Amino acid sequence: MNKREFIKYSSYLIGGTFLEGQVAAATPVFIEKRGRKKSKSKLELRFTPFTLQLKHAFTLSTSSRTTTPVMLTEIEYDGITGYGEASMPPYLGESHESVTKFLSLLNLSQFTDPFLLVDILQYVDGLMPGNYAAKASVDIALHDLIGKLVGEPFYRLFGLNPAMAPLTSFTIGLDTPEIIRQKVAEAEPYKVLKVKLGRDNDREMVEVIRSLTGKPLCVDANQGWKDRSYALDMAGWLKEKGVIFLEQPMPKEMRDDIAWLTQQSPLPVVGDEAIQNVADLIDNRDVYSGINIKLMKCGGLNAAMKMINVARAFGMKVMIGCMTETSCAVTAAAQLSPLVDWCDLDGNLLISNDPFEGLKIIDGKVSIPEKPGIGVTKK
Numbered sequence: 013m014n015k016r017e018f019i020k021y022s023s024y025l026i027g028g029t030f031l032e033g034q035v036a037a038a039t040p041v042f043i044e045k046r047g048r049k050k051s052k053s054k055l056e057l058r059f060t061p062f063t064l065q066l067k068h069a070f071t072l073s074t075s076s077r078t079t080t081p082v083m084l085t086e087i088e089y090d091g092i093t094g095y096g097e098a099s100m101p102p103y104l105g106e107s108h109e110s111v112t113k114f115l116s117l118l119n120l121s122q123f124t125d126p127f128l129l130v131d132i133l134q135y136v137d138g139l140m141p142g143n144y145a146a147k148a149s150v151d152i153a154l155h156d157l158i159g160k161l162v163g164e165p166f167y168r169l170f171g172l173n174p175a176m177a178p179l180t181s182f183t184i185g186l187d188t189p190e191i192i193r194q195k196v197a198e199a200e201p202y203k204v205l206k207v208k209l210g211r212d213n214d215r216e217m218v219e220v221i222r223s224l225t226g227k228p229l230c231v232d233a234n235q236g237w238k239d240r241s242y243a244l245d246m247a248g249w250l251k252e253k254g255v256i257f258l259e260q261p262m263p264k265e266m267r268d269d270i271a272w273l274t275q276q277s278p279l280p281v282v283g284d285e286a287i288q289n290v291a292d293l294i295d296n297r298d299v300y301s302g303i304n305i306k307l308m309k310c311g312g313l314n315a316a317m318k319m320i321n322v323a324r325a326f327g328m329k330v331m332i333g334c335m336t337e338t339s340c341a342v343t344a345a346a347q348l349s350p351l352v353d354w355c356d357l358d359g360n361l362l363i364s365n366d367p368f369e370g371l372k373i374i375d376g377k378v379s380i381p382e383k384p385g386i387g388v389t390k391k
């Protein structure tokens with residue numbers, strides 16, 4: 013029996029519910045695994061520090077930088093390797109040192125079944141509080157591994173339709189008009205732009221962009237505004253300029269002012285810095301009308317899924333974003349994109365030394381690779 017006949021025959025054996033083409037494309041590993049004896053393998057974790065070089069200095073209302081430290085992780089089981097990543101922008105408080113310390117303390121070799129995802133992630137989460145990027149690097153690698161063992165992209169294991177992914181935005185940081193022109197040109201494949209505001213030239217920034225393009229804009233002030241009346245004036249003006257939401261307009265500590273703004277604002281107000289995990293989300297449910305979920309803030313895909321469910325129960329809008337990251341973490345986040353209202357998954361495009369290939373932008377939308385796991389390959 014040749015390989016093609018084997019696959020066709022196997023599909024009948026497991027119920028005959030797969031079309032032959034689908035089986036050939038995606039499920040041979042699945043078929044083999046179903047009949048497989050339990051492996052005696054253990055999970056083996058490896059990690060390597062890496063520094064991302066940014067194409068442009070990344071300037072926010074509070075800081076500017078040209079590199080981002082990341083940790084690249086691998087979890088190997090039975091000869092198959094899952095890839096993960098921790099990205100550590102300074103404001104999260106994690107570093108090469110802290111992630112090395114956290115991952116060095118983990119003993120994943122105690123686990124002989126990667127499908128016990130809940131048990132493994134509970135162990136990882138319980139090891140130390142915080143360290144969410146370090147935890148995300150394990151969570152992502154495990155999801156990648158499981159998808160590869162099953163032979164399916166992870167969005168299929170979540171039951172998600174990739175065609176439901178919304179348009180994704182390209183971020184333009186605070187910069188000179190000349191650089192902004194250059195970035196608007198770079199953003200050509202995107203149908204939505206996200207602009208960073210929060211300094212004294214906000215209106216000028218938006219006017220420069222509007223002189224170049226009429227694409228819908230998202231605005232992220234990164235806590236840069238300090239006065240709620242100013243923020244409300246800006247919200248009204250920005251709505252007229254074709255802005256679709258306002259992210260973290262004021263410092264997260266100004267809860268009463270932000271709640272007031274959310275009630276008055278003609279634009280949805282999305283919490284980012286204020287909402288890291290499910291506990292923050294519950295605490296801020298009356299302060300914001302939406303949340304920006306990032307794998308590095310919440311600890312990975314498993315935690316992100318919980319946040320999406322809780323936010324929806326509160327009737328909140330959901331956005332999935334990222335840090336400056338390689339295609340590894342960005343493509344992992346993209347697996348959840350069919351569940352959200354807004355996508356901001358451009359972190360891989362902001363760097364010049366991406367070691368992975370993964371998601372593509374097609375027609376302004378994230379195109380999730382059909383490869384098993386999170387869908388990335390090493391270059």
Ligand SMILES: [Mg+2]
Binds near residue numbers: 234259260285
């Ligand atoms: Mg933000």
